[in-house]
Amino acid sequence: MSTIETERLVLRPFRESDAADVLEYRSGPLPHCFASLKLDDPDEVRAEVVKRGADTEYCFAIVLKESGKVIGEIDAEPSTYEPPGLRSKKTMPLPTPDTYSPCWMLNASFHGKGYAYEAAYAFFDYLFTRKGVRRIFAYADDYNVRSQHLCEKLGMRREGLFTEYVSFVRDAEGNPVYENTFQYAILKKEWMNRLNSKT
Numbered sequence: 001m002s003t004i005e006t007e008r009l010v011l012r013p014f015r016e017s018d019a020a021d022v023l024e025y026r027s028g029p030l031p032h033c034f035a036s037l038k039l040d041d042p043d044e045v046r047a048e049v050v051k052r053g054a055d056t057e058y059c060f061a062i063v064l065k066e067s068g069k070v071i072g073e074i075d076a077e078p079s080t081y082e083p084p085g086l087r088s089k090k091t092m093p094l095p096t097p098d099t100y101s102p103c104w105m106l107n108a109s110f111h112g113k114g115y116a117y118e119a120a121y122a123f124f125d126y127l128f129t130r131k132g133v134r135r136i137f138a139y140a141d142d143y144n145v146r147s148q149h150l151c152e153k154l155g156m157r158r159e160g161l162f163t164e165y166v167s168f169v170r171d172a173e174g175n176p177v178y179e180n181t182f183q184y185a186i187l188k189k190e191w192m193n194r195l196n197s198k199t
């Protein structure tokens with residue numbers, strides 16, 4: 001089981017007792033890309049927290065050191081993308097994933113205090129230096145300037161804009177609402193170069 005400590009935060013696996021804190025931010029307004037993560041029912045939140053707590057390496061509650069309050073979450077999923085050529089030929093075994101995509105979310109009462117950056121910086125460093133990750137990429141929709149800004153502060157390159165890429169919600173007429181989505185990424189060597197140039 002992993003934990004990560006920063007100046008003001010502890011990132012640790014979820015526990016069932018986190019449910020009330022998680023309900024606070026999962027029941028609030030969420031960006032379209034997190035529409036499926038919205039939870040209002042305390043029993044569902046408890047089940048979700050228990051499920052997320054089973055991943056003790058890549059899924060963390062963001063906890064304020066001074067109070068023990070869970071103020072958000074950060075996790076990373078391995079990229080399952082398989083180039084089409086490989087899929088049909090299966091000439092070689094798929095390598096262990098070394099590319100991960102993070103997801104971050106803070107309780108709105110704790111935005112604008114630098115906690116997301118503090119958590120994400122420590123999490124990226126953990127992924128690159130302790131988990132052998134080679135590349136981290138993130139998606140941010142064009143109106144989600146806070147998330148884009150966070151990617152840029154972390155040193156991620158904006159790699160492109162996917163126009164009308166994906167739909168998470170429907171409009172009043174039931175039509176899918178398509179998002180324009182930026183992709184950001186950073187490689188381990190870029191991360192290490194940044195660290196070295198700061199020292």
Ligand SMILES: CC(C)(COP(=O)(O)OP(=O)(O)OC[C@H]1O[C@@H](n2cnc3c(N)ncnc32)[C@H](O)[C@@H]1OP(=O)(O)O)[C@@H](O)C(=O)NCCC(=O)NCCS
Binds near residue numbers: 033110
């Ligand atoms: C994306 C999200 C995590 C960003 O959170 P955030 O609080 O804006 O991010 P940061 O931690 O970078 O903090 C922002 C500001 O706090 C300020 N701040 C205040 N006190 C600070 C302190 N003690 N130390 C550092 N920064 C501090 C910083 O100046 C920073 O602003 P700047 O980067 O313009 O200088 C948040 O908006 C969120 O949870 N959104 C909803 C979920 C979501 O959209 N997820 C991503 C989907 S793609």
